[in-house]
Amino acid sequence: MSQTAKTYPPSAEMAASAHVDAAKYDAMYAASIADPDAFWKEQGARVDWMTPFTQVKDVDYTLGSVKINWYADGTLNASANCIDRHLEKRGDQTAIIFEPDNPEEDAQHITYKELHAKTCKMANILKDLGVTRGDRVVIYLPMIPEAAYAMLACARIGAIHSIVFAGFSPDALAARVNGSEAKVVITADHAPRGGRSTPLKTNADQALLHCDDSVKCLVVKRTGGQTTWVDGRDFDYNALVEGASADCAPEAMGAEDPLFILYTSGSTGQPKGVVHTTGGYMVYASMTHEITFDYKDGDVFWCTADVGWVTGHSYIVYGPLANGATTIMFEGVPTFPDASRFWQVCEKHKVNQFYTAPTAIRALMGKGDDFVKKADLSSLRVLGTVGEPINPEAWNWYNDVVGGGRCPIVDTWWQTETGGHLMTPLPGAHAMKPGSAMKPFFGIQPVVLEPTSAEQLEGNPVEGVLCIADSWPGQMRTIWGDHERFEKTYFSDYPGYYFTGDGCKRDEDGDYWITGRVDDVINVSGHRMGTAEVESALVAHAKVAEAAVVGYPHEIKGQGIYCYVTLMGGEEPTDELRLELRNWVRTEIGPIASPDLIQWAPGLPKTRSGKIMRRILRKIAENDHSTLGDTSTLADPSVVDDLIENRMNR
Ligand code: 6R9
Numbered sequence: 001m002s003q004t005a006k007t008y009p010p011s012a013e014m015a016a017s018a019h020v021d022a023a024k025y026d027a028m029y030a031a032s033i034a035d036p037d038a039f040w041k042e043q044g045a046r047v048d049w050m051t052p053f054t055q056v057k058d059v060d061y062t063l064g065s066v067k068i069n070w071y072a073d074g075t076l077n078a079s080a081n082c083i084d085r086h087l088e089k090r091g092d093q094t095a096i097i098f099e100p101d102n103p104e105e106d107a108q109h110i111t112y113k114e115l116h117a118k119t120c121k122m123a124n125i126l127k128d129l130g131v132t133r134g135d136r137v138v139i140y141l142p143m144i145p146e147a148a149y150a151m152l153a154c155a156r157i158g159a160i161h162s163i164v165f166a167g168f169s170p171d172a173l174a175a176r177v178n179g180s181e182a183k184v185v186i187t188a189d190h191a192p193r194g195g196r197s198t199p200l201k202t203n204a205d206q207a208l209l210h211c212d213d214s215v216k217c218l219v220v221k222r223t224g225g226q227t228t229w230v231d232g233r234d235f236d237y238n239a240l241v242e243g244a245s246a247d248c249a250p251e252a253m254g255a256e257d258p259l260f261i262l263y264t265s266g267s268t269g270q271p272k273g274v275v276h277t278t279g280g281y282m283v284y285a286s287m288t289h290e291i292t293f294d295y296k297d298g299d300v301f302w303c304t305a306d307v308g309w310v311t312g313h314s315y316i317v318y319g320p321l322a323n324g325a326t327t328i329m330f331e332g333v334p335t336f337p338d339a340s341r342f343w344q345v346c347e348k349h350k351v352n353q354f355y356t357a358p359t360a361i362r363a364l365m366g367k368g369d370d371f372v373k374k375a376d377l378s379s380l381r382v383l384g385t386v387g388e389p390i391n392p393e394a395w396n397w398y399n400d401v402v403g404g405g406r407c408p409i410v411d412t413w414w415q416t417e418t419g420g421h422l423m424t425p426l427p428g429a430h431a432m433k434p435g436s437a438m439k440p441f442f443g444i445q446p447v448v449l450e451p452t453s454a455e456q457l458e459g460n461p462v463e464g465v466l467c468i469a470d471s472w473p474g475q476m477r478t479i480w481g482d483h484e485r486f487e488k489t490y491f492s493d494y495p496g497y498y499f500t501g502d503g504c505k506r507d508e509d510g511d512y513w514i515t516g517r518v519d520d521v522i523n524v525s526g527h528r529m530g531t532a533e534v535e536s537a538l539v540a541h542a543k544v545a546e547a548a549v550v551g552y553p554h555e556i557k558g559q560g561i562y563c564y565v566t567l568m569g570g571e572e573p574t575d576e577l578r579l580e581l582r583n584w585v586r587t588e589i590g591p592i593a594s595p596d597l598i599q600w601a602p603g604l605p606k607t608r609s610g611k612i613m614r615r616i617l618r619k620i621a622e623n624d625h626s627t628l629g630d631t632s633t634l635a636d637p638s639v640v641d642d643l644i645e646n647r648m649n650r
Helices: 012-017 022-034 036-046 078-082 084-090 112-128 145-157 170-180 200-208 237-243 279-292 310-322 341-349 358-365 392-402 483-491 531-539 575-588 614-621 638-645
Strands: 057-060 067-070 094-099 108-111 136-140 160-163 184-188 191-193 196-198 216-220 234-236 258-264 272-277 300-303 326-330 353-356 382-386 409-412 446-449 462-468 498-506 512-517 521-524 527-530 544-554 558-567 597-600
Touching (some): 022 036, 036 057, 067 279, 094 112, 094 145, 145 326, 170 272, 216 237, 272 279, 279 310, 326 341, 341 353, 392 409, 521 558, 531 558, 575 597
Parallel strands (some): 094 326, 136 184, 184 216
Antiparallel strands (some): 057 067, 258 272, 462 498, 544 558
8 A cells, every 4th residue: 555645634623623633632542541441431431331330451461361351340231321321312313214225115214212112122022032141142134223123132131142244155154153052043034235135034044954953033024025934943023023012121231241242254264253242342332433433413324334244233333322323224235226326325314424445435436426426415524434455546536526525534444353443543633644544542552563573663664563552442352162262363473462463554654554464364345254264165165176265456345365276186177167166155155255266276386294375376366476485395386387377367
């Protein structure tokens, strides 16, 4: 990512009106580092506690005894913080605007009072299905209001939700139901998206064949489309909701009781269940939502993510609702019915803060400015991006064409693991640089380390791996069922630090630029994908002997999926087989894991000990094979010539 000389300081008006200006940022940041306990004690008051906390931070990053606790002796309920506490002041205010996939279908405005009733009803239905405190519930729903009711209903009764993105396959769903030993799966008949429809219930049926017989399935009617029904296992939400009570007292949960599990890809093995707990997560989601987006009472906030990702958890549901905002849930895609949809929705609902991913910006940029210009975007005040580094061209287009040069862009860097933003410019405080995540959020101490010596790089400019020196309340606490893997993944390579898996540059002004993953995680359209997952899907195919998967630069998606495949002896490398493997991976994992390029590899470059040299495969996929580095340790250096000769990415 190139650094540009031009910076974009906040307007005088923005600096004067924002929650945080430059001087306040400096003072608050210094205070947050000097005395984290005092700082986070004060911020702890953002949420309503049933039992006030007396402890603030209790953290140890020592390998073998890693523990992360915040506000541990307090009790609270996340759903009460998102709903009940707003009822008196804003019971009739819209909490959620639901914008359906089809623009002809009416949007729904759900008030805080209605949200309360719907959440309580869903909570009572779950209780009747036998769900109690600490149980897991898997949510496999489209972007419909019931997804938010389901999350909040779980939180209300102390159940732990685990959302599985509706684009994931039955196999991926089954793995997550089994991994979390869920009691109930909540799904819908069909999921409309982009004018097409996914048979979600059919997927759930297939997944449940591989799950314990005791798992129940609660089915929401979205389209009324056909489904099959298993009596005794399947329950009709729309029928049950009629008779359900609209009262359900929120459970008093310990601050460190899990709020949710969210599976995400890592550099090795199968996806891991990231665990977030209640107190610290709520404080951090609420604070980052308010400060990063300069959210003010009465604003309409739109995050275009899906609730299946962490961005949807923190910035569609928990953060905005904790702050009493009006939050938009959009069921559709940016290009349906055409490329003006995002902007039409902004105009229709008078959106004040708009938060999306670089991949969407690049795709829309390619469709031309007219789609933007025909909408009235004067309500927009702050724009945001998340998920991957944004290239300066896309940043400039977002700034000029969408924001009309008036709206600061917050380039928020964070992860499923971090619960909320760790680095971002603040709208009223920082002179933005296109492509830079700029500054740490309060309490965040980024350090740049030399990758092999783990030595901390001081001064500016420097480049290395990005670690965080201390904890913050929104940090993940463990990997579900595998605390050892948690310690090993995040605290073993660079002892004493949380290792992010990202590389970064700190420029001469001390501003941060994320350079991308340094591990075997690739970022496809802002979605995390472990190369190991795609490899294991490929080798599960009868005709595949071996596979290696790497990322390569892709104009729209950021990174594309490049697969090197060695076939079983006697198998013909045909285009039909390519297509078959592509579809195979789509069914094994989901469409987001579709290979972009599949190269037939008679052999893979391996060391004499049999380790695949991915560095070489990455270079070939990037079409940058002039500097392959040292290949002398390869067992058979000649395979490299064949791979270069037959590369797909020319
Ligand atoms: C929130 C989310 C995390 C990974 C992260 C990094 C990349 C996210 C970014 C960014 C550059 C940004 N990433 N935001 N890279 N600039 N503003 O995306 O979580 O799905 O867990 O992905 O995404 O590589 O490590 P998650």
